[in-house]
Amino acid sequence: MSKIALLGYGKMGKAIEQLALNAGDQIVLRIDASNTGELTAENLKRADVAIDFSQPEVGFANIMACIDAGVPVVSGTTGWLGRYGEVEKACKEKGGAFFYASNFSVGVNLFFALNEQLAALMEDWPQYRPEMTEIHHTQKLDAPSGTAITLAEALIERLSRTRDWKNEATDAEGTLPILSEREGDVKGTHEIRYRSAVDTITIRHEAHSREGFARGALQAAHWLIGKQGVFGMKDMLGL
Numbered sequence: 001m002s003k004i005a006l007l008g009y010g011k012m013g014k015a016i017e018q019l020a021l022n023a024g025d026q027i028v029l030r031i032d033a034s035n036t037g038e039l040t041a042e043n044l045k046r047a048d049v050a051i052d053f054s055q056p057e058v059g060f061a062n063i064m065a066c067i068d069a070g071v072p073v074v075s076g077t078t079g080w081l082g083r084y085g086e087v088e089k090a091c092k093e094k095g096g097a098f099f100y101a102s103n104f105s106v107g108v109n110l111f112f113a114l115n116e117q118l119a120a121l122m123e124d125w126p127q128y129r130p131e132m133t134e135i136h137h138t139q140k141l142d143a144p145s146g147t148a149i150t151l152a153e154a155l156i157e158r159l160s161r162t163r164d165w166k167n168e169a170t171d172a173e174g175t176l177p178i179l180s181e182r183e184g185d186v187k188g189t190h191e192i193r194y195r196s197a198v199d200t201i202t203i204r205h206e207a208h209s210r211e212g213f214a215r216g217a218l219q220a221a222h223w224l225i226g227k228q229g230v231f232g233m234k235d236m237l238g239l
Contacts, residue, residue, distance in 0.1 A: 002222060005029035005047035005071070007039070007062045008054030012076065015214035016051055023218070031062075041069040049221045052077050056142055063087050063098065072097035072224045076104055076217055078146030088230050099224045099231045102146030103188070104216030109233045111205040115151050115192060118203060119158040126161060128194035128201065135181040135189040143167060143180035147190055152176055155192070188213075 002025045006013045009032040017027055028046045031039050036058075044050060044065065049072045052062045056079025066073035067090050075098070084100070091098045103109070122128055134148040144152075144167050152165040155176060165176040187207040194201040207213070216233070223236050233239070 001025055002225060003028045003046060003048045004221060005031070005044055005050040005066075007031045007050055007052040007066075007073075008077065010053065012053040012210060012214060012217070013051075015210050016053070016218055019211075019214050019218050025218075039065055041065070044069040044071045047071055049074065049225050051075075051217055051221050053217070056080050060087070064090060067091055067094055067096040067098065070094070070096065072099075072221075072227070074099040074217060074220045074224055076101060076213070078102060078149075079142035081146070081149070091230055095228050097224050097227045097229060097231075099220050099236075101216070101220065101233045102150040103213065104220060104233065105207060105212040106216060106237065107212060108147060108188075108190075108205055108207070109237060109239060111190070111203070112150060112154065112233075113239055114203055116154050116158055118192070118194075118201075119155040122194055123159055125196075127196045129196070130155060130159065130162060131177050131179070131193050131195065132165075133179045133181065133189075133191045133193075135183060135186050137185045137187070138182045140182060143182070144178045145180070145188070145190075147188065148178050148180070151190060151192060152178060 004020055004025050004027055009030045029043050050066045052075040054062055054077050059077030059080040060083050063073050063075055134145050156162050162176050163174040165178055167178050170177045189206045191204040220236055
């Protein structure tokens with residue numbers, strides 16, 4: 001049994017809570033916009049591990065609070081990644097444990113690996129131009145999604161003719177266009193296409209529920225307890 005602090009108590013936080021309780025874990029702290037004053041070192045230290053699925057504007061502060069309190073922290077919050085290097089440095093300096101994933105679904109992480117392999121294969125076929133579409137529910141605040149950025153960065157690393165990405169439709173040479181759509185209660189769809197004059201190659205991942213994300217986050221929390229360092233899904237899954 002693990003003692004867990006939930007930082008962010010929206011749909012994902014509640015889904016993780018239910019799975020954790022079913023697994024025999026104890027939720028010792030729940031933080032949302034109504035009780036941010038309870039996010040103290042004293043309260044955090046009651047937990048074996050914290051799981052952060054909050055909002056972009058507070059994600060960084062939540063993570064740093066956990067590291068300062070000596071509590072391992074798993075984060076799935078996006079929109080703060082410009083300060084990732086600061087978290088990594090603080091974690092290493094203080095001997096902390098930090099686990100970040102833009103997406104905790106096992107299926108999505110297999111999709112990440114497929115994206116890397118396809119991009120490497122396409123290096124020798126310049127007639128194919130890559131593009132990406134990501135679709136999420138209307139309550140998702142950041143665009144593109146963290147998952148889309150992870151996909152884009154891996155593609156750019158392996159496809160030398162693509163140098164950067166933009167969150168817009170563009171024909172600029174060397175730029176990967178990412179189209180972000182927000183509709184209904186879509187859990188998360190990511191599609192990568194390679195177009196040529198004669199055909200299109202497409203790979204696509206579509207989430208049917210939030211349970212896959214919640215299960216992966218809870219698995220990461222259990223896995224992180226007792227470790228030191230900065231980790232991601234490749235470490236946990238051995239990909």
